[in-house]
Amino acid sequence: MxxxxxxRPIGIIHSEHRNPGKTPIQPVFADGCTGRAEIFHxxxxxxxxxxxxxxxxxxxxxxxxxTQKLLVKPFLENVEHGVFATCAPGRPNHIGVSVLRLVxxxxxxxxxxxIDILDGTPILDIKPHVSRFNKRESxxxxxxxxxxxxxxxxxxxxx
Amino acid sequence: MxxxxxxRPIGIIHSEHRNPGKTPIQPVFADGCTGRAEIFHxxxxxxxxxxxxxxxxxxxxxxxxxTQKLLVKPFLENVEHGVFATCAPGRPNHIGVSVLRLVxxxxxxxxxxxIDILDGTPILDIKPHVSRFNKRESxxxxxxxxxxxxxxxxxxxxx
Numbered sequence: 001m002x003x004x005x006x007x008r009p010i011g012i013i014h015s016e017h018r019n020p021g022k023t024p025i026q027p028v029f030a031d032g033c034t035g036r037a038e039i040f041h042x043x044x045x046x047x048x049x050x051x052x053x054x055x056x057x058x059x060x061x062x063x064x065x066x067t068q069k070l071l072v073k074p075f076l077e078n079v080e081h082g083v084f085a086t087c088a089p090g091r092p093n094h095i096g097v098s099v100l101r102l103v104x105x106x107x108x109x110x111x112x113x114x115i116d117i118l119d120g121t122p123i124l125d126i127k128p129h130v131s132r133f134n135k136r137e138s139x140x141x142x143x144x145x146x147x148x149x150x151x152x153x154x155x156x157x158x159x
Numbered sequence: 160m161x162x163x164x165x166x167r168p169i170g171i172i173h174s175e176h177r178n179p180g181k182t183p184i185q186p187v188f189a190d191g192c193t194g195r196a197e198i199f200h201x202x203x204x205x206x207x208x209x210x211x212x213x214x215x216x217x218x219x220x221x222x223x224x225x226t227q228k229l230l231v232k233p234f235l236e237n238v239e240h241g242v243f244a245t246c247a248p249g250r251p252n253h254i255g256v257s258v259l260r261l262v263x264x265x266x267x268x269x270x271x272x273x274i275d276i277l278d279g280t281p282i283l284d285i286k287p288h289v290s291r292f293n294k295r296e297s298x299x300x301x302x303x304x305x306x307x308x309x310x311x312x313x314x315x316x317x318x
Contacts, residue, residue, distance in 0.1 A: 005166040005220050005281070007252045026292045039243075043251060046229040048241030052301025056243075059218075059254055061164050070205040082207030084198075084215075084285040087292075092202060093166045093283050095218055097256065099295060122164070124252050126243040131298040132311060133185045133246075136258060139290040142211025152291060 009122035010046075011039035011108075013060065015115045020064055022158050025075045026087070027098050027114035029156035034103070035115040037123055044108040047126070051105040055129035060096050061122045065089035076147050076155050085142060096121075099129050168281035169205075170198035170267075172219065174274045179223055181317050184234045185246070186257050186273035188315035193262070194274040196282055203267040206285070210264040214288035215271075219255050220281045224248035235306050235314050244301060255280075258288050 015035030017023040024030035037058060039047060050056065067090035073079065074086040083091045101113040110126075147155075174194030176182040183189035196217060198206060209215065226249035232238065233245040242250045260272040269285075306314075 003168075005168070005283070007164040007166055007254070009162075009164070010251050028292055028294065043229065043243075046242040046251070047244070048230065048239075049244040049302055050241060052299065053244065054297060054299035055295055057256065059252075059256070070202065071207065080207075082209060083205040084202075085206070085208040085212065085287050087286055091284065092169050092205070093218075095166070095254075095284050097216065097218070097286065099293070124164070125250065125254050127246055127256065128244050128301060128303070129295065129298065130300045130303050131295075132300065132303065132308065133187055134258070134293070134295075135187065136214050136288065136290075136293075138213060139288065140211065140213035141289045141291065142287060143208055144287070144289050144291065145211075149291065 007124055009124065010043045011037055011123040013037055013117045013119065013121040013123060015117055015119045017118050020118060023118055024116040024158060025156045027100055027116050029153055030114045030116040033115045034113050037110040037112060039108045041108055047105060050126065050128065053102060053128040055099055056102050057127040057129050058098050058100055058123060059125040060117060061124055062089035062094040062096050063121055064118060065094045068092055076152055077143060081143060095124065166283055168283065169202045170196055170282040172196055172276045172278065172280040172282060174276055174278045176277050179277060182277055183275040183317060184315045186259055186275050188312055189273045189275040192274045193272050196269040196271060198267045200267055206264065209287065212261060212287040214258055215261050216286040216288050217257050217259055217282060218284040219276060220283055221248035221253040221255050222281055223277060224253045227251055235311055236302060240302060254283065
């Protein structure tokens, strides 16, 4: 079954989102939600040249997720799906991924937009979002395709 | 600095890539490289409806990466960058992310294309790749922009 793997936070998220039930569910639904990724000083050197990228991938730990369910009803549909066919936080390993806009960097602090992450969330990794690596053709989006963009925005923004 | 976080593999990658030095560095450089993600039986129920998605995000543990450097020379350029401005495996927490094409599912087995992951790699998570969530505008790709597409393909494919 594989051995346990130990991860250590490299930083912490500072955002306006303090209520999980009111936090946007995806960056695309979080325009104008600004915040910061504070990278601990001993990892700061690893940020060199990150400011050249307009978007970054943040991997983080859903520290407020207490459940681990294999079938979940996602935010956008009142139907059960396998947790791996959703982005629900209550998943094995509780790891989240968001592509956020990097507004600027000041030393160990990354200023972000589109933030859909709870205040106080531990950060596990930062990677550049590279347009050439992210082109995908003929994308089918499964159960997500049943939900129109307007409904998705309304539910996803949690307004 | 934050508490340690313990992750447990949910599955394992089976691929043709057994030599780290010959493994494509990104899925976009790995067309035709097929393989499988075997999800352990106790997590199989979480795959329900994943087959509706043409592409999935796989999070995995770089089990062959032994280093943790904050400055690295990436595959595509002979210049040092901060590790968080690259996708180099020798990073804190050693977590990798790939968006792969899901060809089909058979029970707990996901058949994949564009695989850029070493055989035997432990899987940490699977998420759907949803086109609506992945649109980004005005993307700047930092140091990556200095490398033309043909050179990137040649170096990235490692032919």
